[in-house]
Amino acid sequence: MSHIDCAVRGCNYNIFNKPRGVTFHPCPIRSDMRNKWLQILKTKCTVLDWNRSRICSKHFETKCFNIKGKLKDDAVPTLFSSAAHKHPVKQTQETSTSSRTTVDRVLNKLTQAELMSDIKNTLSKMKEPSNLETYMNDDYRCKPDTPTEAQLWILIKKQDHLNTRLMELVVQNKKHVELLQKNLEEARSSKKETEQSIETYKYIVKCLQEKLATLEEQIEILTTVESRKKKRLY
Ligand SMILES: [Zn+2]
Incomplete structure:
Protein backbone atom coordinates (compact mmCIF):
# COMPACT_ATOMS: atom_id res chain seq x y z
CA MET A 1 0.00 0.00 0.00
CA SER A 2 1.35 3.37 -0.98
CA HIS A 3 1.93 6.16 1.48
CA ILE A 4 -1.29 8.12 1.94
CA ASP A 5 -1.31 11.70 3.13
CA CYS A 6 -3.70 14.63 2.94
CA ALA A 7 -3.20 16.83 -0.13
CA VAL A 8 -4.40 20.00 1.56
CA ARG A 9 -1.60 22.51 2.04
CA GLY A 10 -0.75 22.96 5.71
CA CYS A 11 -2.40 19.68 6.73
CA ASN A 12 0.07 16.94 7.49
CA TYR A 13 -2.08 14.04 8.35
CA ASN A 14 -1.01 10.74 6.85
CA ILE A 15 -1.90 7.15 7.63
CA PHE A 16 0.89 7.00 10.20
CA ASN A 17 0.32 10.17 12.22
CA LYS A 18 -3.45 10.68 11.91
CA PRO A 19 -5.54 10.81 15.07
CA ARG A 20 -8.14 8.09 15.58
CA GLY A 21 -11.19 8.51 13.39
CA VAL A 22 -9.52 10.60 10.71
CA THR A 23 -10.15 9.02 7.30
CA PHE A 24 -8.78 9.74 3.82
CA HIS A 25 -11.01 10.28 0.82
CA PRO A 26 -10.28 10.16 -2.90
CA CYS A 27 -11.55 12.85 -5.28
CA PRO A 28 -15.04 12.18 -6.64
CA ILE A 29 -15.61 10.53 -10.03
CA ARG A 30 -18.81 12.42 -10.97
CA SER A 31 -17.82 15.34 -13.19
CA ASP A 32 -20.13 17.90 -11.51
CA MET A 33 -18.64 17.00 -8.13
CA ARG A 34 -15.14 17.05 -9.59
CA ASN A 35 -15.66 20.62 -10.72
CA LYS A 36 -16.95 21.64 -7.29
CA TRP A 37 -13.96 20.06 -5.58
CA LEU A 38 -11.54 21.54 -8.08
CA GLN A 39 -12.89 25.06 -7.58
CA ILE A 40 -12.21 24.76 -3.85
CA LEU A 41 -9.03 22.69 -3.84
CA LYS A 42 -7.13 24.59 -6.54
CA THR A 43 -6.25 27.24 -3.97
CA LYS A 44 -5.85 24.83 -1.09
CA CYS A 45 -3.48 22.21 -2.47
CA THR A 46 0.05 22.65 -3.76
CA VAL A 47 -0.24 19.52 -5.85
CA LEU A 48 -3.49 17.77 -6.69
CA ASP A 49 -3.29 14.46 -8.51
CA TRP A 50 -6.88 13.65 -9.32
CA ASN A 51 -6.35 9.90 -9.21
CA ARG A 52 -3.96 9.59 -6.27
CA SER A 53 -4.47 12.58 -3.97
CA ARG A 54 -6.52 12.09 -0.82
CA ILE A 55 -8.32 14.64 1.35
CA CYS A 56 -8.60 13.86 5.06
CA SER A 57 -11.91 13.89 6.90
CA LYS A 58 -10.82 16.99 8.91
CA HIS A 59 -11.82 19.16 5.91
CA PHE A 60 -15.44 17.99 5.83
CA GLU A 61 -18.28 19.07 8.05
CA THR A 62 -19.96 16.33 10.08
CA LYS A 63 -23.06 16.54 7.90
CA CYS A 64 -20.96 15.33 4.95
CA PHE A 65 -20.83 11.81 6.44
CA ASN A 66 -23.65 9.27 6.74
CA ILE A 67 -24.33 7.28 9.88
CA LYS A 68 -21.82 4.64 8.92
CA GLY A 69 -19.14 7.31 8.61
CA LYS A 70 -19.03 7.08 4.81
CA LEU A 71 -18.53 10.33 2.90
CA LYS A 72 -21.73 11.30 1.07
CA ASP A 73 -21.72 11.57 -2.73
CA ASP A 74 -22.50 15.31 -2.66
CA ALA A 75 -19.93 16.20 0.02
CA VAL A 76 -17.38 18.93 -0.64
CA PRO A 77 -14.40 19.87 1.56
CA THR A 78 -15.01 23.23 3.25
CA LEU A 79 -12.89 23.27 6.41
CA PHE A 80 -9.39 24.65 5.98
CA SER A 81 -8.23 26.08 9.29
CA SER A 82 -4.62 26.38 8.20
CA ALA A 83 -3.21 26.90 11.70
CA ALA A 84 -4.94 23.79 13.02
CA HIS A 85 -2.35 21.09 12.54
CA LYS A 86 0.74 22.42 10.87
CA HIS A 87 3.95 20.52 10.74
CA PRO A 88 7.46 21.96 10.26
CA VAL A 89 8.10 19.78 7.19
CA LYS A 90 5.10 21.16 5.33
CA GLN A 91 6.06 24.68 6.32
CA THR A 92 9.33 24.23 4.45
CA GLN A 93 7.35 23.12 1.44
CA GLU A 94 5.12 26.17 1.75
CA THR A 95 8.13 28.46 1.92
CA SER A 96 9.64 26.91 -1.19
CA THR A 97 6.30 27.29 -2.99
CA SER A 98 5.96 30.94 -2.07
CA SER A 99 9.56 31.65 -3.04
CA ARG A 100 8.88 29.90 -6.34
CA THR A 101 5.94 32.19 -7.04
CA THR A 102 8.13 35.14 -6.09
CA VAL A 103 10.69 34.00 -8.67
CA ASP A 104 7.89 33.68 -11.25
CA ARG A 105 6.66 37.17 -10.44
CA VAL A 106 10.13 38.67 -10.72
CA LEU A 107 10.78 36.80 -13.96
CA ASN A 108 7.59 38.16 -15.48
CA LYS A 109 8.60 41.69 -14.62
CA LEU A 110 12.15 41.50 -15.98
CA THR A 111 12.82 42.28 -19.59
CA GLN A 112 15.06 39.97 -21.61
CA ALA A 113 17.99 42.38 -21.33
CA GLU A 114 17.58 42.76 -17.60
CA LEU A 115 17.39 39.01 -17.25
CA MET A 116 20.60 38.52 -19.24
CA SER A 117 22.51 41.10 -17.22
CA ASP A 118 21.15 39.57 -14.05
CA ILE A 119 22.33 36.12 -15.13
CA LYS A 120 25.75 37.53 -16.06
CA ASN A 121 25.95 39.28 -12.73
CA THR A 122 25.15 36.07 -10.87
CA LEU A 123 27.63 34.11 -12.97
CA SER A 124 30.42 36.57 -12.27
CA LYS A 125 30.01 35.77 -8.60
CA MET A 126 30.34 32.03 -9.25
CA LYS A 127 33.70 30.44 -9.67
CA GLU A 128 34.37 29.09 -13.13
ZN1 LIG B 1 -6.16 17.12 5.87
Missing part, protein backbone atom coordinates in the same frame (compact mmCIF):
# COMPACT_ATOMS: atom_id res chain seq x y z
CA PRO A 129 36.34 25.82 -13.23
CA SER A 130 39.94 26.65 -14.11
CA ASN A 131 40.44 23.66 -16.41
CA LEU A 132 37.33 24.30 -18.50
CA GLU A 133 39.24 24.60 -21.79
CA THR A 134 40.51 21.04 -21.42
CA TYR A 135 36.93 19.71 -21.67
CA MET A 136 35.93 21.92 -24.56
CA ASN A 137 36.37 21.63 -28.33
CA ASP A 138 36.76 24.68 -30.57
CA ASP A 139 33.04 24.97 -31.26
CA TYR A 140 32.02 24.80 -27.61
CA ARG A 141 31.36 21.09 -27.65
CA CYS A 142 32.03 18.97 -24.60
CA LYS A 143 34.59 16.23 -24.89
CA PRO A 144 33.49 12.78 -23.67
CA ASP A 145 33.71 12.24 -19.90
CA THR A 146 33.19 15.93 -19.11
CA PRO A 147 31.85 16.35 -15.55
CA THR A 148 28.31 17.76 -15.33
CA GLU A 149 29.41 21.04 -13.78
CA ALA A 150 31.91 21.64 -16.57
CA GLN A 151 29.23 20.71 -19.14
CA LEU A 152 26.96 23.38 -17.69
CA TRP A 153 29.73 25.97 -17.76
CA ILE A 154 30.48 25.11 -21.38
CA LEU A 155 26.78 25.53 -22.18
CA ILE A 156 26.86 28.95 -20.50
CA LYS A 157 29.97 29.87 -22.49
CA LYS A 158 28.30 28.74 -25.71
CA GLN A 159 25.21 30.78 -24.91
CA ASP A 160 27.37 33.80 -24.17
CA HIS A 161 29.28 33.32 -27.42
CA LEU A 162 26.00 33.03 -29.35
CA ASN A 163 24.68 36.16 -27.65
CA THR A 164 27.79 38.10 -28.64
CA ARG A 165 27.47 36.83 -32.22
CA LEU A 166 23.81 37.81 -32.23
CA MET A 167 24.63 41.31 -31.04
CA GLU A 168 27.27 41.63 -33.79
CA LEU A 169 24.69 40.60 -36.35
CA VAL A 170 22.18 43.08 -34.94
CA VAL A 171 24.74 45.88 -35.24
CA GLN A 172 25.61 44.79 -38.79
CA ASN A 173 21.97 44.65 -39.69
CA LYS A 174 21.43 48.13 -38.30
CA LYS A 175 24.26 49.43 -40.49
CA HIS A 176 22.68 47.79 -43.53
CA VAL A 177 19.37 49.38 -42.77
CA GLU A 178 21.02 52.79 -42.42
CA LEU A 179 22.77 52.32 -45.75
CA LEU A 180 19.52 51.29 -47.41
CA GLN A 181 17.80 54.35 -46.01
CA LYS A 182 20.58 56.58 -47.32
CA ASN A 183 20.28 54.99 -50.77
CA LEU A 184 16.55 55.43 -50.69
CA GLU A 185 16.92 59.13 -49.89
CA GLU A 186 19.42 59.55 -52.71
CA ALA A 187 17.08 57.74 -55.09
CA ARG A 188 14.26 60.04 -54.00
CA SER A 189 16.26 63.22 -54.58
CA SER A 190 17.46 62.01 -57.99
CA LYS A 191 13.88 61.18 -58.86
CA LYS A 192 12.98 64.76 -57.98
CA GLU A 193 15.77 66.04 -60.24
CA THR A 194 14.55 63.83 -63.07
CA GLU A 195 11.02 65.13 -62.60
CA GLN A 196 12.31 68.69 -62.79
CA SER A 197 14.22 68.01 -66.02
CA ILE A 198 11.16 66.30 -67.50
CA GLU A 199 9.23 69.52 -66.85
CA THR A 200 11.98 71.52 -68.57
CA TYR A 201 11.96 69.16 -71.56
CA LYS A 202 8.19 69.40 -71.83
CA TYR A 203 8.49 73.18 -71.92
CA ILE A 204 11.18 73.00 -74.60
CA VAL A 205 9.04 70.61 -76.67
CA LYS A 206 6.11 73.02 -76.36
CA CYS A 207 8.27 75.94 -77.53
CA LEU A 208 9.57 73.87 -80.42
CA GLN A 209 6.05 72.85 -81.40
CA GLU A 210 5.00 76.52 -81.46
CA LYS A 211 8.03 77.37 -83.54
CA LEU A 212 7.25 74.52 -85.90
CA ALA A 213 3.71 75.82 -86.33
CA THR A 214 5.04 79.28 -87.19
CA LEU A 215 7.48 77.77 -89.65
CA GLU A 216 4.71 75.73 -91.28
CA GLU A 217 2.66 78.90 -91.64
CA GLN A 218 5.61 80.69 -93.24
CA ILE A 219 6.19 77.75 -95.60
CA GLU A 220 2.53 77.87 -96.61
CA ILE A 221 2.75 81.61 -97.30
CA LEU A 222 5.97 81.16 -99.25
CA THR A 223 4.46 78.28 -101.27
CA THR A 224 1.45 80.44 -102.12
CA VAL A 225 3.67 83.32 -103.15
CA GLU A 226 5.78 80.96 -105.26
CA SER A 227 2.81 79.48 -107.07
CA ARG A 228 1.46 82.94 -107.86
CA LYS A 229 4.89 83.89 -109.28
CA LYS A 230 4.82 80.76 -111.49
CA LYS A 231 1.31 81.55 -112.70
CA ARG A 232 2.42 85.04 -113.60
CA LEU A 233 5.41 83.65 -115.54
CA TYR A 234 3.26 81.48 -117.81
Whole structure:
Protein backbone atom coordinates (compact mmCIF):
# COMPACT_ATOMS: atom_id res chain seq x y z
CA MET A 1 0.00 0.00 0.00
CA SER A 2 1.35 3.37 -0.98
CA HIS A 3 1.93 6.16 1.48
CA ILE A 4 -1.29 8.12 1.94
CA ASP A 5 -1.31 11.70 3.13
CA CYS A 6 -3.70 14.63 2.94
CA ALA A 7 -3.20 16.83 -0.13
CA VAL A 8 -4.40 20.00 1.56
CA ARG A 9 -1.60 22.51 2.04
CA GLY A 10 -0.75 22.96 5.71
CA CYS A 11 -2.40 19.68 6.73
CA ASN A 12 0.07 16.94 7.49
CA TYR A 13 -2.08 14.04 8.35
CA ASN A 14 -1.01 10.74 6.85
CA ILE A 15 -1.90 7.15 7.63
CA PHE A 16 0.89 7.00 10.20
CA ASN A 17 0.32 10.17 12.22
CA LYS A 18 -3.45 10.68 11.91
CA PRO A 19 -5.54 10.81 15.07
CA ARG A 20 -8.14 8.09 15.58
CA GLY A 21 -11.19 8.51 13.39
CA VAL A 22 -9.52 10.60 10.71
CA THR A 23 -10.15 9.02 7.30
CA PHE A 24 -8.78 9.74 3.82
CA HIS A 25 -11.01 10.28 0.82
CA PRO A 26 -10.28 10.16 -2.90
CA CYS A 27 -11.55 12.85 -5.28
CA PRO A 28 -15.04 12.18 -6.64
CA ILE A 29 -15.61 10.53 -10.03
CA ARG A 30 -18.81 12.42 -10.97
CA SER A 31 -17.82 15.34 -13.19
CA ASP A 32 -20.13 17.90 -11.51
CA MET A 33 -18.64 17.00 -8.13
CA ARG A 34 -15.14 17.05 -9.59
CA ASN A 35 -15.66 20.62 -10.72
CA LYS A 36 -16.95 21.64 -7.29
CA TRP A 37 -13.96 20.06 -5.58
CA LEU A 38 -11.54 21.54 -8.08
CA GLN A 39 -12.89 25.06 -7.58
CA ILE A 40 -12.21 24.76 -3.85
CA LEU A 41 -9.03 22.69 -3.84
CA LYS A 42 -7.13 24.59 -6.54
CA THR A 43 -6.25 27.24 -3.97
CA LYS A 44 -5.85 24.83 -1.09
CA CYS A 45 -3.48 22.21 -2.47
CA THR A 46 0.05 22.65 -3.76
CA VAL A 47 -0.24 19.52 -5.85
CA LEU A 48 -3.49 17.77 -6.69
CA ASP A 49 -3.29 14.46 -8.51
CA TRP A 50 -6.88 13.65 -9.32
CA ASN A 51 -6.35 9.90 -9.21
CA ARG A 52 -3.96 9.59 -6.27
CA SER A 53 -4.47 12.58 -3.97
CA ARG A 54 -6.52 12.09 -0.82
CA ILE A 55 -8.32 14.64 1.35
CA CYS A 56 -8.60 13.86 5.06
CA SER A 57 -11.91 13.89 6.90
CA LYS A 58 -10.82 16.99 8.91
CA HIS A 59 -11.82 19.16 5.91
CA PHE A 60 -15.44 17.99 5.83
CA GLU A 61 -18.28 19.07 8.05
CA THR A 62 -19.96 16.33 10.08
CA LYS A 63 -23.06 16.54 7.90
CA CYS A 64 -20.96 15.33 4.95
CA PHE A 65 -20.83 11.81 6.44
CA ASN A 66 -23.65 9.27 6.74
CA ILE A 67 -24.33 7.28 9.88
CA LYS A 68 -21.82 4.64 8.92
CA GLY A 69 -19.14 7.31 8.61
CA LYS A 70 -19.03 7.08 4.81
CA LEU A 71 -18.53 10.33 2.90
CA LYS A 72 -21.73 11.30 1.07
CA ASP A 73 -21.72 11.57 -2.73
CA ASP A 74 -22.50 15.31 -2.66
CA ALA A 75 -19.93 16.20 0.02
CA VAL A 76 -17.38 18.93 -0.64
CA PRO A 77 -14.40 19.87 1.56
CA THR A 78 -15.01 23.23 3.25
CA LEU A 79 -12.89 23.27 6.41
CA PHE A 80 -9.39 24.65 5.98
CA SER A 81 -8.23 26.08 9.29
CA SER A 82 -4.62 26.38 8.20
CA ALA A 83 -3.21 26.90 11.70
CA ALA A 84 -4.94 23.79 13.02
CA HIS A 85 -2.35 21.09 12.54
CA LYS A 86 0.74 22.42 10.87
CA HIS A 87 3.95 20.52 10.74
CA PRO A 88 7.46 21.96 10.26
CA VAL A 89 8.10 19.78 7.19
CA LYS A 90 5.10 21.16 5.33
CA GLN A 91 6.06 24.68 6.32
CA THR A 92 9.33 24.23 4.45
CA GLN A 93 7.35 23.12 1.44
CA GLU A 94 5.12 26.17 1.75
CA THR A 95 8.13 28.46 1.92
CA SER A 96 9.64 26.91 -1.19
CA THR A 97 6.30 27.29 -2.99
CA SER A 98 5.96 30.94 -2.07
CA SER A 99 9.56 31.65 -3.04
CA ARG A 100 8.88 29.90 -6.34
CA THR A 101 5.94 32.19 -7.04
CA THR A 102 8.13 35.14 -6.09
CA VAL A 103 10.69 34.00 -8.67
CA ASP A 104 7.89 33.68 -11.25
CA ARG A 105 6.66 37.17 -10.44
CA VAL A 106 10.13 38.67 -10.72
CA LEU A 107 10.78 36.80 -13.96
CA ASN A 108 7.59 38.16 -15.48
CA LYS A 109 8.60 41.69 -14.62
CA LEU A 110 12.15 41.50 -15.98
CA THR A 111 12.82 42.28 -19.59
CA GLN A 112 15.06 39.97 -21.61
CA ALA A 113 17.99 42.38 -21.33
CA GLU A 114 17.58 42.76 -17.60
CA LEU A 115 17.39 39.01 -17.25
CA MET A 116 20.60 38.52 -19.24
CA SER A 117 22.51 41.10 -17.22
CA ASP A 118 21.15 39.57 -14.05
CA ILE A 119 22.33 36.12 -15.13
CA LYS A 120 25.75 37.53 -16.06
CA ASN A 121 25.95 39.28 -12.73
CA THR A 122 25.15 36.07 -10.87
CA LEU A 123 27.63 34.11 -12.97
CA SER A 124 30.42 36.57 -12.27
CA LYS A 125 30.01 35.77 -8.60
CA MET A 126 30.34 32.03 -9.25
CA LYS A 127 33.70 30.44 -9.67
CA GLU A 128 34.37 29.09 -13.13
CA PRO A 129 36.34 25.82 -13.23
CA SER A 130 39.94 26.65 -14.11
CA ASN A 131 40.44 23.66 -16.41
CA LEU A 132 37.33 24.30 -18.50
CA GLU A 133 39.24 24.60 -21.79
CA THR A 134 40.51 21.04 -21.42
CA TYR A 135 36.93 19.71 -21.67
CA MET A 136 35.93 21.92 -24.56
CA ASN A 137 36.37 21.63 -28.33
CA ASP A 138 36.76 24.68 -30.57
CA ASP A 139 33.04 24.97 -31.26
CA TYR A 140 32.02 24.80 -27.61
CA ARG A 141 31.36 21.09 -27.65
CA CYS A 142 32.03 18.97 -24.60
CA LYS A 143 34.59 16.23 -24.89
CA PRO A 144 33.49 12.78 -23.67
CA ASP A 145 33.71 12.24 -19.90
CA THR A 146 33.19 15.93 -19.11
CA PRO A 147 31.85 16.35 -15.55
CA THR A 148 28.31 17.76 -15.33
CA GLU A 149 29.41 21.04 -13.78
CA ALA A 150 31.91 21.64 -16.57
CA GLN A 151 29.23 20.71 -19.14
CA LEU A 152 26.96 23.38 -17.69
CA TRP A 153 29.73 25.97 -17.76
CA ILE A 154 30.48 25.11 -21.38
CA LEU A 155 26.78 25.53 -22.18
CA ILE A 156 26.86 28.95 -20.50
CA LYS A 157 29.97 29.87 -22.49
CA LYS A 158 28.30 28.74 -25.71
CA GLN A 159 25.21 30.78 -24.91
CA ASP A 160 27.37 33.80 -24.17
CA HIS A 161 29.28 33.32 -27.42
CA LEU A 162 26.00 33.03 -29.35
CA ASN A 163 24.68 36.16 -27.65
CA THR A 164 27.79 38.10 -28.64
CA ARG A 165 27.47 36.83 -32.22
CA LEU A 166 23.81 37.81 -32.23
CA MET A 167 24.63 41.31 -31.04
CA GLU A 168 27.27 41.63 -33.79
CA LEU A 169 24.69 40.60 -36.35
CA VAL A 170 22.18 43.08 -34.94
CA VAL A 171 24.74 45.88 -35.24
CA GLN A 172 25.61 44.79 -38.79
CA ASN A 173 21.97 44.65 -39.69
CA LYS A 174 21.43 48.13 -38.30
CA LYS A 175 24.26 49.43 -40.49
CA HIS A 176 22.68 47.79 -43.53
CA VAL A 177 19.37 49.38 -42.77
CA GLU A 178 21.02 52.79 -42.42
CA LEU A 179 22.77 52.32 -45.75
CA LEU A 180 19.52 51.29 -47.41
CA GLN A 181 17.80 54.35 -46.01
CA LYS A 182 20.58 56.58 -47.32
CA ASN A 183 20.28 54.99 -50.77
CA LEU A 184 16.55 55.43 -50.69
CA GLU A 185 16.92 59.13 -49.89
CA GLU A 186 19.42 59.55 -52.71
CA ALA A 187 17.08 57.74 -55.09
CA ARG A 188 14.26 60.04 -54.00
CA SER A 189 16.26 63.22 -54.58
CA SER A 190 17.46 62.01 -57.99
CA LYS A 191 13.88 61.18 -58.86
CA LYS A 192 12.98 64.76 -57.98
CA GLU A 193 15.77 66.04 -60.24
CA THR A 194 14.55 63.83 -63.07
CA GLU A 195 11.02 65.13 -62.60
CA GLN A 196 12.31 68.69 -62.79
CA SER A 197 14.22 68.01 -66.02
CA ILE A 198 11.16 66.30 -67.50
CA GLU A 199 9.23 69.52 -66.85
CA THR A 200 11.98 71.52 -68.57
CA TYR A 201 11.96 69.16 -71.56
CA LYS A 202 8.19 69.40 -71.83
CA TYR A 203 8.49 73.18 -71.92
CA ILE A 204 11.18 73.00 -74.60
CA VAL A 205 9.04 70.61 -76.67
CA LYS A 206 6.11 73.02 -76.36
CA CYS A 207 8.27 75.94 -77.53
CA LEU A 208 9.57 73.87 -80.42
CA GLN A 209 6.05 72.85 -81.40
CA GLU A 210 5.00 76.52 -81.46
CA LYS A 211 8.03 77.37 -83.54
CA LEU A 212 7.25 74.52 -85.90
CA ALA A 213 3.71 75.82 -86.33
CA THR A 214 5.04 79.28 -87.19
CA LEU A 215 7.48 77.77 -89.65
CA GLU A 216 4.71 75.73 -91.28
CA GLU A 217 2.66 78.90 -91.64
CA GLN A 218 5.61 80.69 -93.24
CA ILE A 219 6.19 77.75 -95.60
CA GLU A 220 2.53 77.87 -96.61
CA ILE A 221 2.75 81.61 -97.30
CA LEU A 222 5.97 81.16 -99.25
CA THR A 223 4.46 78.28 -101.27
CA THR A 224 1.45 80.44 -102.12
CA VAL A 225 3.67 83.32 -103.15
CA GLU A 226 5.78 80.96 -105.26
CA SER A 227 2.81 79.48 -107.07
CA ARG A 228 1.46 82.94 -107.86
CA LYS A 229 4.89 83.89 -109.28
CA LYS A 230 4.82 80.76 -111.49
CA LYS A 231 1.31 81.55 -112.70
CA ARG A 232 2.42 85.04 -113.60
CA LEU A 233 5.41 83.65 -115.54
CA TYR A 234 3.26 81.48 -117.81
ZN1 LIG B 1 -6.16 17.12 5.87
